[in-house]
Amino acid sequence: MASPAQPSVTDALATLAAACPSSPPAAALKALCRASLEASVRAALAAVLPHALAMAVEAPADHPALLYVWRLLRNAAAGCEDNQLALATALASSPLLHPNHLTALLAPPASPACAVAYLQLLVNVVSANEAAAAVLFDPALPVLSAVVASEAARAVDGLIGLVPLFVVRAAVAVPDLLPQSEPWLALVLELVAQLDTEDSLLFTNVVHLVELAADAGVLGAWLAAAxxxxxxxxxxxxxxxxxxxxxxxxxxxxxxAFTPLPLAETIMDDLVGDINAMLMPLAAGAPTAGSGSDSDDDDGLTGRIAVNRDVQDSAMALLRLRLRILGMVLGGAEPVLRDAAGSRGLVAGVTMLLKAVHAAQSHTVQARRARNGPDHDGSGIPDGLLAEVMRLVANAAFESPANQDEVRETDGMMVILDCCKLDERNPYLREWALMAVRNLTIDNTANQEVIAELETRGIAPGTDLDSLGIDAEIDEHGKLRVSRRK
Structure with a gap:
């Protein structure tokens, strides 16, 4: 039973239907908003939706009852298929979808809550309704783009996060609606670029959108555009x-699951390009990996393998992201994905990168240990990079004879064996190196022979044994003898 202070739902419907659009009755609307939370009432609202839309168009942006108009429309669309389609059809040709209308809702003295209810209405209209989503999706683009570009919208908590939610709900209803055209891609990329804000709703919905794009096979196109x-x-x-x-x-x-073959191949090609960009300076007269140069200049292997440190931080970050993604993906991939890594030049590239990074770190550690101590290598190589490269090599070699041979032919075996030791700058490097040795030698006689032909020659230079007061030597029988210095 309605309270004495509020008209009944029936009275409110009648009042709303007869109201002048420029002066909507606040009490009637408030009662309807409360009642429309019930599904049975939402179904009964179909007859008055045109009146509510007219009020939304004609009422001044600062009208005290306008917020109830938007909330009524929002609630009417929630899970009611007939109302959704009716609203989608009406909105598609309505001035309500013009960016100027949104601007008016965001400008003082209008209430920002109106803008929130407005976007919530659009989200509700396309949710789980294929027909409504198909009708409203493209017509909504201008106003959605206006929201994302608006400084005023960024100041309204949760408002911009509703934009990717609209796209997600529409794409769930109609997967073919996932953005692929240039205007929609521009909107998606702008949303992604704003993820440095503290808007948790924006982040959650953009992540969901990327999941859908990966599942539908369009994320590669998004990355290419970006x-x-x-x-x-x-x-x-x-x-x-x-x-x-x-x-x-x-x-x-x-x-x-998130990296179908075309997307994985796109990331592989990008990573090969990253590696080539890093390794190109090596051709400019630098000692190659394993050359044994002991020069103590800052222009040694450090400057040639690492990046232009001033301008390439973002390039290094991209390279590491691609390394990590492919390192994980190849660990659970079908043979066709590992075959693609070999045929697209990725295995050769990461093996060269492995050698170069290892040489850069080894060179600078040896050259600077006396001056800086063991905790400073000065190479400019980020911590963990060597382990990330090793992981990709190890997983790419699993049950792939072609990739196993590629690593050997690119002279990567010795470097991998040299990494089978603890490295405080590269957690799990030893474990991934041992895994790489295992995967490289399974059913591969040539790689097994490389290891079988190794001979003990002595203690590797540059160890920390001296600083620990430990002497080590190889005796006449090829055995390692270790003793603590007295």
Missing amino acids: KTASPDSAMELLKILDGLVHRAESEGGDVT
């Missing part, structure tokens, strides 16, 4: 993908 149009967005997309794959790995799920 590379040229918005490098920051490319970085954020890869971070999200990295997180999704890592979550699948930690939960024992399918790590390849």
